[in-house]
Amino acid sequence: MSGDHSHNEEQIDCGSRVNDSHKHKDKYKDKEHKHKDHKKDKERDRLKHGNSDHKDSSDKKHRDKEKMKHKDGSTDKYKDKHKEKRKEEKMKSLDGKIKKEKENGFASPPHVKSEPEDDFYHSPKHERSLKRERDVDDNDSEFKPKKIKTENEKKAKKRKQDEDIKSKKTKVKKGEVTDGKKKGKKEPEEKWKWWEEERYTDGSKWKFLEHKGPVFAPPYDPLPNQVKFYYDGKTMKLSPEAEEVATFFAKMLDHEYTTKDIFRKNFFKDWRKEMNSEEKAKITDLKKCNFAEMSEYFKAQSEARKAMSKAEKLKIKEENERLLQEYGFCIMDNHKERIANFRIEPPGLFRGRGDHPKMGMLKRRIRPKDIIVNCSKDSKHPEPPPGTKWKEVRHDNKVTWLVSWTENIQGSIKYIMLNPSSRIKGEKDWQKYETARRLKKCVDRIRSQYHEDWKSKEMRIRQRAVALYFIDKLALRAGNEKEEGETADTVGCCSLRVEHIKLYPEKDGQEYVVEFDFLGKDSIRYYNKVPVEKRVFKNLQLFMENKEPDDDLFDRLNTSILNKHLQELMDGLTAKVFRTYNASITLQQQLKQLTSADENIPAKILSYNRANRAVAILCNHQRAPPKTFEKSMQNLQTKIDAKRDQLSDAKRELKSAKADAKVRRDEKSKKAVETKKKAVERIEEQLMKLEVQATDREENKQIALGTSKLNYLDPRISVAWCKKWSIPIEKIYNKTQREKFAWAIDMADDDYEF
DNA sequence: GCGAATACTTAGTACAAACGTA
DNA sequence: TACGTTTGTACTAAGTATTCGC
Numbered sequence: 084m085s086g087d088h089s090h091n092e093e094q095i096d097c098g099s100r101v102n103d104s105h106k107h108k109d110k111y112k113d114k115e116h117k118h119k120d121h122k123k124d125k126e127r128d129r130l131k132h133g134n135s136d137h138k139d140s141s142d143k144k145h146r147d148k149e150k151m152k153h154k155d156g157s158t159d160k161y162k163d164k165h166k167e168k169r170k171e172e173k174m175k176s177l178d179g180k181i182k183k184e185k186e187n188g189f190a191s192p193p194h195v196k197s198e199p200e201d202d203f204y205h206s207p208k209h210e211r212s213l214k215r216e217r218d219v220d221d222n223d224s225e226f227k228p229k230k231i232k233t234e235n236e237k238k239a240k241k242r243k244q245d246e247d248i249k250s251k252k253t254k255v256k257k258g259e260v261t262d263g264k265k266k267g268k269k270e271p272e273e274k275w276k277w278w279e280e281e282r283y284t285d286g287s288k289w290k291f292l293e294h295k296g297p298v299f300a301p302p303y304d305p306l307p308n309q310v311k312f313y314y315d316g317k318t319m320k321l322s323p324e325a326e327e328v329a330t331f332f333a334k335m336l337d338h339e340y341t342t343k344d345i346f347r348k349n350f351f352k353d354w355r356k357e358m359n360s361e362e363k364a365k366i367t368d369l370k371k372c373n374f375a376e377m378s379e380y381f382k383a384q385s386e387a388r389k390a391m392s393k394a395e396k397l398k399i400k401e402e403n404e405r406l407l408q409e410y411g412f413c414i415m416d417n418h419k420e421r422i423a424n425f426r427i428e429p430p431g432l433f434r435g436r437g438d439h440p441k442m443g444m445l446k447r448r449i450r451p452k453d454i455i456v457n458c459s460k461d462s463k464h465p466e467p468p469p470g471t472k473w474k475e476v477r478h479d480n481k482v483t484w485l486v487s488w489t490e491n492i493q494g495s496i497k498y499i500m501l502n503p504s505s506r507i508k509g510e511k512d513w514q515k516y517e518t519a520r521r522l523k524k525c526v527d528r529i530r531s532q533y534h535e536d537w538k539s540k541e542m543r544i545r546q547r548a549v550a551l552y553f554i555d556k557l558a559l560r561a562g563n564e565k566e567e568g569e570t571a572d573t574v575g576c577c578s579l580r581v582e583h584i585k586l587y588p589e590k591d592g593q594e595y596v597v598e599f600d601f602l603g604k605d606s607i608r609y610y611n612k613v614p615v616e617k618r619v620f621k622n623l624q625l626f627m628e629n630k631e632p633d634d635d636l637f638d639r640l641n642t643s644i645l646n647k648h649l650q651e652l653m654d655g656l657t658a659k660v661f662r663t664y665n666a667s668i669t670l671q672q673q674l675k676q677l678t679s680a681d682e683n684i685p686a687k688i689l690s691y692n693r694a695n696r697a698v699a700i701l702c703n704h705q706r707a708p709p710k711t712f713e714k715s716m717q718n719l720q721t722k723i724d725a726k727r728d729q730l731s732d733a734k735r736e737l738k739s740a741k742a743d744a745k746v747r748r749d750e751k752s753k754k755a756v757e758t759k760k761k762a763v764e765r766i767e768e769q770l771m772k773l774e775v776q777a778t779d780r781e782e783n784k785q786i787a788l789g790t791s792k793l794n795y796l797d798p799r800i801s802v803a804w805c806k807k808w809s810i811p812i813e814k815i816y817n818k819t820q821r822e823k824f825a826w827a828i829d830m831a832d833d834d835y836e837f
Numbered sequence: 838g839c840g841a842a843t844a845c846t847t848a849g850t851a852c853a854a855a856c857g858t859a
Numbered sequence: 860t861a862c863g864t865t866t867g868t869a870c871t872a873a874g875t876a877t878t879c880g881c
Contacts, residue, residue, distance in 0.1 A: 604874055794847055
């Protein structure tokens with residue numbers, strides 16, 4: 084691998100994070116909450132670079148030429164940032180479009196539908212499954228993407244096979260990870276190992292799908308009469324429609340949101356739409372509205388909920404469990420699968436992240452007539468609530484969702500889909516890591532290619548090459564275009580603007596430093612100073628020439644151009660594969676470097692967390708420091724101090740016991756020495772555990788490990804590491820995570836290589 | 838070939854549940 | 860057992876990438 088991708092190669096000193104300066108660019112200061120500071124300079128300084136200091140002569144030559152192109156640049160209209168709002172049209176056209184039902188002609192699963200109610204969901208154990216064809220040989224590591232070109236030839240064969248139901252394998256693989264609790268707990272019948280079966284190759288996602296539809300938000304429950312709303316100091320009874328929206332605001336009164344102009348403006352506008360004419364005439368100024376009693380009422384309710392008796396709480400729990408059992412599962416291809424989100428999102432006020440222009444708008448209640456249901460033709464279709472109708476029932480087995488509706492804030496579609504532990508999600512996840520592993524095999528070639536492209540005569544190619552370099556080196560997101568004014572102003576690589584970077588020919592003793600400062604996904608700030616190669620630096624200077632701060636840095640590039648190019652370099656390659664690849668390879672390398680054989684389990688786990696942390700830093704996964712952070716740190720320190728005292732006491736006792744034994748020379752005192760010795764050892768271990776915990780927590784203050792663990796790190800790396808060092812897998816993955824990664828836990832051996 | 842629509846993954850946070858301790 | 864802390868889960872926004880339809 085080339086040396087400039089050193090985040091993959093050098094140990095990252097996560098322990099050295101210093102949370103000092105929260106003083107970055109002023110322009111972000113007032114931008115409310117979480118433009119969290121990055122203090123990552125240190126970690127990132129590790130990104131060393133070989134200097135490619137051959138004189139960049141060709142560059143100069145092209146510059147004038149390019150400048151010309153640039154000025155008249157109108158011909159390449161890759162970017163059209165100022166699009167018109169199209170939401171209304173979108174909404175209108177939706178109704179008409181979705182009418183046409185697709186005939187998929189999939190083989191109807193023969194037996195499930197007609198089964199009696201009590202056997203509605205049968206346990207995997209007893210069933211015979213539809214065998215699905217796998218497009219590869221049995222080699223785990225060669226999980227090919229589904230969209231292979233050979234589809235057609237296989238189709239015929241496949242269909243035949245589908246009808247021919249085979250019994251499924253249930254062999255248990257060797258080398259199961261130690262799972263201490265497993266036996267004792269109720270992990271019931273044998274889990275279905277979908278990863279040992281063949282996959283669909285015809286683009287269909289399932290052959291049979293049956294479910295009970297969504298759970299709707301409970302209807303609005305009007306406030307008791309004694310809870311008053313006041314307008315301009317006078318009590319006023321609101322119509323239920325207006326009252327409901329008012330309660331949304333009242334519930335958020337303590338939140339900073341409700342003080343923001345945009346939030347208030349949006350809320351008020353939408354609230355007025357729900358008022359009757361009388362209310363509309365009267366309520367004209369939000370400032371004159373007094374929601375205090377409502378707010379108090381809801382606080383009291385929440386207190387009451389907390390103070391409920393055990394029995395009452397149990398009752399609620401049982402009701403939830405009942406709902407889960409009834410609506411939380413579906414049958415997909417003969418297997419009972421958990422649904423991720425079977426509840427429809429309740430109405431409320433939209434809370435966008437960052438400076439969202441739509442914050443405070445009313446998110447309206449979703450009703451059956453908004454709902455599109457997707458299931459098999461021959462399944463028992465879900466019933467809409469009495470007296471209502473679905474918008475549509477369709478049978479599209481080319482998609483994975485069960486239910487969808489269009490949300491009113493952005494006009495986007497929301498879906499109900501399966502849990503990450505499901506076959507359909509798991510296969511996709513596995514496939515994702517296989518694509519990343521394929522990138523591993525050709526990443527050197529790709530890197531040398533984009534190095535070459537920095538010298539290209541064509542501006543568009545140089546821009547593409549520099550952008551790709553950032554994506555690869557810094558794990559930046561692709562940066563799709565967004566509709567201006569519809570969302571918070573955030574960017575990714577391709578959508579970076581001139582104002583987001585600063586160039587320093589020399590800074591802090593390093594040459595050619597680029598300073599990044601922008602808001603990325605979720606308005607999380609990305610701040611980083613990176614030394615880059617001279618050619619990159621010169622290119623950037625050129626890209627920025629004659630541009631305004633709010634002009635696009637890469638004006639001849641967008642994500643679709645970039646991805647088209649990547650597709651040519653490797654089948655299935657897109658910008659985001661680099662993030663997956665770099666995250667996983669970093670974990671693997673860090674684990675190798677940080678784990679030492681002679682350490683005990685807590686220390687090894689600290690190493691694991693540090694490796695995980697290195698990835699989280701690379702991917703810029705941040706979190707707000709927990710509210711109780713300082714306090715819990717303090718508590719931990721108190722514990723550590725106490726333990727230290729305890730240790731010195733124990734040591735003293737040991738010493739005197741030894742002295743005693745020397746004098747007495749009898750069995751009893753010898754034994755006493757042994758006991759004291761053991762006590763000292765025990766306390767030392769406890770102390771060490773606490774200290775490790777403190778270090779870990781401190782280093783984790785504002786870094787979120789979960790996101791990378793769940794989405795970027797090939798779980799087989801972690802599983803292999805656990806197996807290699809005999810670490811119980813549940814030290815690394817909790818129950819949910821173990822379910823999600825069941826395939827990896829089952830298939831990876833201790834020598835797995837990403 | 839393009840913009841729009843759609844499908845699906847990735848993301849941080851709020852709050853509930855579980856856990857540990859006095 | 861009560862309480863405070865930690866951990867896990869649900870929720871849903873915000874991305875990426877592909878597909879659709881003209």
